[in-house]
Amino acid sequence: MAATALAKAPPRKASAQATENIAVSVRGVDVVFGEGDKAVTALSGVSVDIPDGSLVTMIGPSGCGKSTLLRAIADLIPISAGDITVLERSPGRARRDRNFSFVFQDATLLPWRSAIDNVRLPLEVGGGGTVHAEPAELLELVGLKGRENALPGELSGGMRQRVAIARALVTKPKILLMDEPFGALDEITRDKLNEELLRIWQETGTTIMFVTHSIPEAAFLGQNVLVLASHPGRVKEFMKVNLPYPRKLADRDTMAFVEITAHLRRLLEEC
Amino acid sequence: MADLAHRASAMPNQGFFRLLDGLRGKWPAIAAVVGLVAFWQFIVTGFAVPTYMAPGPLDVLKAFREDGATLLANLWPTMFEALLGFVFGNLVAILLAIWFVHSRTAERAFYPIAVFVNTIPIIAVAPILVLIFGNGLAPKIIIAALICFFPTLVNMVRGLKAVTPATLDLMRVLSASPSEIFWKVRIQSSLPFLFAALKIASTTCVIGAIVAEWIGSSFGLGALIIEATYNFRSPLLYATVFTAALLAVTLFSLVSVVESRLIRWKTSDVH
Numbered sequence: 014m015a016a017t018a019l020a021k022a023p024p025r026k027a028s029a030q031a032t033e034n035i036a037v038s039v040r041g042v043d044v045v046f047g048e049g050d051k052a053v054t055a056l057s058g059v060s061v062d063i064p065d066g067s068l069v070t071m072i073g074p075s076g077c078g079k080s081t082l083l084r085a086i087a088d089l090i091p092i093s094a095g096d097i098t099v100l101e102r103s104p105g106r107a108r109r110d111r112n113f114s115f116v117f118q119d120a121t122l123l124p125w126r127s128a129i130d131n132v133r134l135p136l137e138v139g140g141g142g143t144v145h146a147e148p149a150e151l152l153e154l155v156g157l158k159g160r161e162n163a164l165p166g167e168l169s170g171g172m173r174q175r176v177a178i179a180r181a182l183v184t185k186p187k188i189l190l191m192d193e194p195f196g197a198l199d200e201i202t203r204d205k206l207n208e209e210l211l212r213i214w215q216e217t218g219t220t221i222m223f224v225t226h227s228i229p230e231a232a233f234l235g236q237n238v239l240v241l242a243s244h245p246g247r248v249k250e251f252m253k254v255n256l257p258y259p260r261k262l263a264d265r266d267t268m269a270f271v272e273i274t275a276h277l278r279r280l281l282e283e284c
Numbered sequence: 285m286a287d288l289a290h291r292a293s294a295m296p297n298q299g300f301f302r303l304l305d306g307l308r309g310k311w312p313a314i315a316a317v318v319g320l321v322a323f324w325q326f327i328v329t330g331f332a333v334p335t336y337m338a339p340g341p342l343d344v345l346k347a348f349r350e351d352g353a354t355l356l357a358n359l360w361p362t363m364f365e366a367l368l369g370f371v372f373g374n375l376v377a378i379l380l381a382i383w384f385v386h387s388r389t390a391e392r393a394f395y396p397i398a399v400f401v402n403t404i405p406i407i408a409v410a411p412i413l414v415l416i417f418g419n420g421l422a423p424k425i426i427i428a429a430l431i432c433f434f435p436t437l438v439n440m441v442r443g444l445k446a447v448t449p450a451t452l453d454l455m456r457v458l459s460a461s462p463s464e465i466f467w468k469v470r471i472q473s474s475l476p477f478l479f480a481a482l483k484i485a486s487t488t489c490v491i492g493a494i495v496a497e498w499i500g501s502s503f504g505l506g507a508l509i510i511e512a513t514y515n516f517r518s519p520l521l522y523a524t525v526f527t528a529a530l531l532a533v534t535l536f537s538l539v540s541v542v543e544s545r546l547i548r549w550k551t552s553d554v555h
Contacts, residue, residue, distance in 0.1 A: 125473075125547070
């Protein structure tokens with residue numbers, strides 16, 4: 014194993030240094046669906062700290078609960094045990110304070126609203142929040158200048174997902190939770206959006222948690238990769254990716270990158 | 285200047301060609317109608333069919349000219365009944381659908397009754413309502429409303445529920461209130477379903493009004509149909525039927541125009 018490219022952190026342990034602020038803290042979290050004999054343990058004793066401003070990708074086999082963890086952090090599902098804090102608040106409180114945004118696998122745009130009106134949606138509901146970015150500027154940031162008035166039905170899958178990202182950024186969230194946002198896109202579009210997401214991350218300084226089932230995507234985007242094992246879902250490894258930013262798509266052909274993906278693949282085979 | 289003059293002279297020509305272009309797509313329909321009418325006149329004249337049995341198109345045209353005032357005088361009450369029935373029937377259906385979507389209990393209690401009411405043939409309800417409400421406008425409006433009611437109720441309930449779980453997740457992350465979800469999402473996503481029902485209702489409300497007029501009425505297109513039949517005034521009967529059809533087509537077109545103004549987006553899951 015290449016020690017230069019991989020720095021192994023002990024599993025189930027925080028990797029953040031004491032000096033760093035923690036954006037999301039997960040402590041011994043269990044998530045159980047159903048009751049009695051039909052109860053299914055989706056997550057068991059998951060602990061991880063996500064440093065402020067970092068980009069953490071989450072990967073694992075089907076049923077490892079990577080989406081479940083993200084949805085628990087987003088207050089979309091309740092946890093059965095343990096504790097989650099988002100910016101030192103409860104997930105519900107953080108949701109109402111607009112501390113995080115969520116990007117789904119489907120763009121989930123409202124089809125009757127133009128691109129820019131979809132970006133405006135978060136400002137129109139739930140109190141609207143106190144700070145917001147300019148929707149037109151965000152559409153420019155995601156490369157959709159000139160398509161502000163297009164309806165979602167007139168945009169390609171990749172463009173729709175760009176609108177969804179702009180919508181997520183409009184409340185200037187501290188944290189961006191992304192649940193396989195590029196999973197339904199073709200590889201070329203996905204590569205392009207991966208590069209652009211890194212650019213947006215560096216421009217905005219937002220903490221990003223990114224669920225994916227693509228090993229190259231997890232390694233290319235993440236400062237850290239959280240590897241989860243299944244049955245029940247638990248932390249396998251919280252791995253640091255020692256590749257400098259800005260990263261270019263061509264970096265994926267370097268030896269260092271291939272060593273990282275090979276290590277991830279081995280980890281996933283053990284899961 | 286020369287260019288301007290050229291353009292001016294070209295204008296009417298362009299208009300003419302545009303008209304031709306517009307007609308080019310429709311010529312099969314126009315030819316079919318002209319052919320059928322000619323065939324009808326040919327059969328009637330060629331086989332010397334008595335006018336009381338089946339009038340030719342020329343006889344019907346004559347009836348339109350001679351009894352135009354009678355037709356118009358009877359068109360107004362039928363149109364009035366159909367329109368009021370359309371408004372009331374659909375309004376009640378929409379409000380009931382909104383109630384059903386908000387209260388599972390209300391849906392369980394009243395949906396079976398709505399289904400039962402729908403299974404009673406409208407022709408059987410008409411005499412009952414005439415007995416209760418007399419010979420005035422009221423029973424006609426109620427029957428026109430009844431016939432509109434059910435398709436709109438079913439479609440509206442389906443439309444209000446046609447919101448994807450992902451969209452509801454999005455609204456929860458945005459901390460949207462139930463009323464915000466209702467106005468920003470549910471109402472909009474129900475519109476294609478609603479208009480599918482309104483288009484059905486726009487033609488059936490005319491049928492409802494006419495059927496109601498058959499049961500003891502001295503005015504309206506329905507009464508005129510009965511009267512013309514009993515007096516063997518077949519050309520007038522045919523003219524009345526065409527007038528009723530024209531009314532229904534006009535209402536249908538009006539609903540279609542409103543629909544195309546309100547719904548610019550396309551959806552795949554509406555039939």
